[in-house]
Each structure stands twice: as C-alpha cells, then as structure tokens.
Amino acid sequence: MAVDPKLGIYRPAVPAGDLGARVEAFSARCREHGLSVTPQRRAIMRALLASEDHPRAEDVYDAVRAEHPTISLATVHRTLETLCQIGEARKVTPLHHSARYDGNLSPHHHLVCVGCLRVLDVEAPQFDELLGSQKWLGDHEVVGGSVEIYVRCRSCRQQTSD
Amino acid sequence: MAVDPKLGIYRPAVPAGDLGARVEAFSARCREHGLSVTPQRRAIMRALLASEDHPRAEDVYDAVRAEHPTISLATVHRTLETLCQIGEARKVTPLHHSARYDGNLSPHHHLVCVGCLRVLDVEAPQFDELLGSQKWLGDHEVVGGSVEIYVRCRSCRQQTSD
DNA sequence: TCTCAGGTGATAATAGTTAGCAAATGGCAG
DNA sequence: CTGCCATTTGCTAACTATTATCACCTGAGA
Ligand SMILES: [Mn+2]
Ligand SMILES: [Mn+2]
Ligand SMILES: [Zn+2]
Ligand SMILES: [Zn+2]
Numbered sequence: 001m002a003v004d005p006k007l008g009i010y011r012p013a014v015p016a017g018d019l020g021a022r023v024e025a026f027s028a029r030c031r032e033h034g035l036s037v038t039p040q041r042r043a044i045m046r047a048l049l050a051s052e053d054h055p056r057a058e059d060v061y062d063a064v065r066a067e068h069p070t071i072s073l074a075t076v077h078r079t080l081e082t083l084c085q086i087g088e089a090r091k092v093t094p095l096h097h098s099a100r101y102d103g104n105l106s107p108h109h110h111l112v113c114v115g116c117l118r119v120l121d122v123e124a125p126q127f128d129e130l131l132g133s134q135k136w137l138g139d140h141e142v143v144g145g146s147v148e149i150y151v152r153c154r155s156c157r158q159q160t161s162d
Numbered sequence: 163m164a165v166d167p168k169l170g171i172y173r174p175a176v177p178a179g180d181l182g183a184r185v186e187a188f189s190a191r192c193r194e195h196g197l198s199v200t201p202q203r204r205a206i207m208r209a210l211l212a213s214e215d216h217p218r219a220e221d222v223y224d225a226v227r228a229e230h231p232t233i234s235l236a237t238v239h240r241t242l243e244t245l246c247q248i249g250e251a252r253k254v255t256p257l258h259h260s261a262r263y264d265g266n267l268s269p270h271h272h273l274v275c276v277g278c279l280r281v282l283d284v285e286a287p288q289f290d291e292l293l294g295s296q297k298w299l300g301d302h303e304v305v306g307g308s309v310e311i312y313v314r315c316r317s318c319r320q321q322t323s324d
Numbered sequence: 325t326c327t328c329a330g331g332t333g334a335t336a337a338t339a340g341t342t343a344g345c346a347a348a349t350g351g352c353a354g
Numbered sequence: 355c356t357g358c359c360a361t362t363t364g365c366t367a368a369c370t371a372t373t374a375t376c377a378c379c380t381g382a383g384a
C-alpha cells in the first residue's frame with residue numbers, strides 16, 4: 001500500500017476485505033470466547049481494522065470517540081489487551097515507545113522508520129520459512145517470531161543532514 | 163550460553179572477552195566522541211557488559227549502586243541512552259515493557275520468552291543474509307533489522323496448564 | 325592550578341498504563 | 355418480554371518508566 005513495488009524478496013502485506021463483515025465475524029468470535037459483544041468492543045475493533053497505521057491506544061480512543069463520545073481511554077486500553085489475548089489483534093512495540101496495535105492478523109512483518117517511528121506492513125515469505133522451520137530451539141518451544149526492518153523513509157531522509 | 167547446542171540454523175550468540183579491557187576501550191571511545199569519562203559512565207558500562215541479561219535501567223542501577231551508592235537512577239537512564247547514541251549499546255524492547263539494554267554489539271538476534279520475558283541472544287546467519295541482501299525497499303532506506311523469536315522456556319512451560 | 329562545558333544528583337513533571345470501584349448493561353433463564 | 359447477574363464500563367487514583375529542570379560538581383584542557 002504505502003510501499004513501492006520493487007521490494008525484491010519482500011512484498012507489501014495486504015490487509016483483508018470488507019469492514020462490516022469483519023466486525024460481524026469478530027462479534028461471533030467474541031461470543032465463542034464467552035465475551036459479551038458491546039458497542040464499545042465493536043467500535044474499537046472497527047477502528048483497529050480500519051486503521052492502516054498500527055495505532056496506539058490513544059489513537060483508537062480518538063477514532064472511537066467520534067461515535068462514542070463517552071468511551072473512556074481505560075476501556076480502550078483494556079479492550080485492546082483483551083483483543084490480543086483472544087488473538088484478534090497483536091501488539092507491536094518497535095524501538096520502545098507506546099504500544100502499537102495491529103488488526104492485520106495475516107502473517108507479516110514490519111518496516112519501522114527509525115526517524116518517525118511509522119510502522120508499515122511487509123511480507124517476507126523467506127523469513128517465515130526460516131522462522132517456521134524449527135519448532136524447538138534447545139529446550140525453548142518456538143511459538144512465533146517477527147522481523148523488524150529498520151528503515152529511513154523518504155521524508156525522514158530529507159530532514160537529516162547525514 | 164543459556165541456550166542448548168542443537169539449534170539447527172541458529173546458534174548461540176557468544177559475548178566477547180575481558181571485562182576490564184572492554185571498559186578501557188570504551189573509555190577511549192568516549193573521548194573520541196568528546197564525552198567525559200566519568201566513574202559513573204564506566205560503572206554503568208561495566209555493569210551492562212557484565213550482564214548476560216539485557217538489563218533494564220533499574221537493573222543496571224541496582225548493580226551500580228553497590229560501588230556508587232549515591233548514583234541516581236536518572237543518571238543511569240541518561241547514560242544508557244547516551245551509550246545507544248554513540249553505538250556502545252542497543253535498546254531492545256520485546257513485547258512492550260520497559261526498555262532492555264544490550265551491551266553485546268555483535269550482530270545477533272533474540273529469543274524472547276513470552277512467559278517470563280527473559281531475552282536470550284541467538285545468532286542466525288541465514289536471517290542476516292536475508293536482512294543484508296537489500297539496501298532499499300522501495301524508497302525506504304534499510305538501516306538495519308532484527309529478528310525476535312518468541313519462545314516458551316522450560317520453566318514457563320511447566321507453569322501453564324495448556 | 326584554574327576554568328568551565330558538560331555531567332551529576334535530587335526532584336518534579338510527564339506519558340503510558342493499570343487498578344479499584346460503583347454504576348450500567350449484554351445475554352440468558354424464566 | 356421481563357428480571358437477574360456476571361461482565362463490562364466510566365471515572366478516577368495509582369503506578370511505572372522515563373524525561374526535564376536546575377543547582378552543584380568535576381573531568382580535562384589551558
Ligand atoms: Mn502490521
Ligand atoms: Mn542481545
Ligand atoms: Zn520516517
Ligand atoms: Zn520463560
């Protein structure tokens with residue numbers, strides 16, 4: 001999406017389709033997990049899915065307040081954590097700052113601009129192959145992995161003398 | 163070190179040698195960067211190099227206080243950030259918590275236990291090859307990358323029913 | 325030895341997140 | 355359709371990690 005085509009071994013990670021349907025499917029999975037489907041949860045999930053941008057809790061809060069002016073930031077934090085617990089979102093925290101949340105559950109990795117800390121999705125099948133090629137490392141059970149590629153985006157390159 | 167031998171495509175990342183000499187070399191590089199060599203900086207660098215454990219600022223603080231009882235936590239934070247700026251340390255922040263610092267500058271990656279959040283070094287030359295194989299991704303200039311492999315360590319596996 | 329830019333300790337301020345709790349409500353038994 | 359109650363929410367205070375401020379101190383060069 002925001003990434004150019006000539007990526008060599010990498011390729012942009014494309015987010016999935018219809019938003020309304022995705023929120024609906026989410027609601028169903030909430031019930032499967034024994035969680036109530038509340039307007040707040042729908043709204044937060046919708047905002048997360050709609051975002052291209054790995055938003056922080058506060059970003060989601062701002063987005064959701066348009067429709068739910070009385071929602072609290074604490075609820076957003078709580079809900080995002082809940083989403084991660086039930087596998088509806090993942091937490092990404094590049095280079096240490098506030099947590100970023102990702103509604104894109106397709107297997108993918110991230111480009112992180114070391115200047116502006118923007119996070120972009122990227123697929124890298126060769127990495128996935130390596131990551132998935134071993135279920136154990138000594139007595140450590142492998143449960144996942146992620147690759148962060150640090151980059152300087154065009155606009156950040158222009159600002160620094162270097 | 164803390165990792166078993168049968169790692170397949172991975173191998174443990176071994177930290178370097180003599181501590182006193184490393185602190186001495188560090189002092190020299192401080193001067194090259196125009197930084198004063200203070201007892202606090204030496205002590206913090208020594209503590210970081212001595213640690214096998216990707217310590218938090220507070221951990222370094224605790225270690226250093228043995229010799230420098232009056233050092234302040236703020237100085238430790240400041241100094242660790244300075245070390246990162248001049249390339250004497252790197253900051254690692256897996257799964258979002260407080261920042262972890264790493265005195266091991268050899269190229270390596272990390273195993274992160276999703277249970278206890280312990281961080282272990284690991285080398286993965288095949289990843290490095292992939293990471294290094296492209297200097298540009300579209301109009302993003304690649305400046306680095308890192309792989310985090312999420313694992314469950316033996317002790318964390320025992321504690322959860324699953 | 326003198327000087328002072330840069331470094332430090334103490335402390336306050338800030339940002340992000342989590343905890344505690346009373347009020348509200350989703351989902352279900354009747 | 356109720357009415358119930360375990361969950362969830364909003365509000366708020368607390369907490370943790372980090373950064374800013376500032377007066378004092380000190381490493382390092384003159
Ligand atoms: Mn993503
Ligand atoms: Mn390391
Ligand atoms: Zn940028
Ligand atoms: Zn563990």
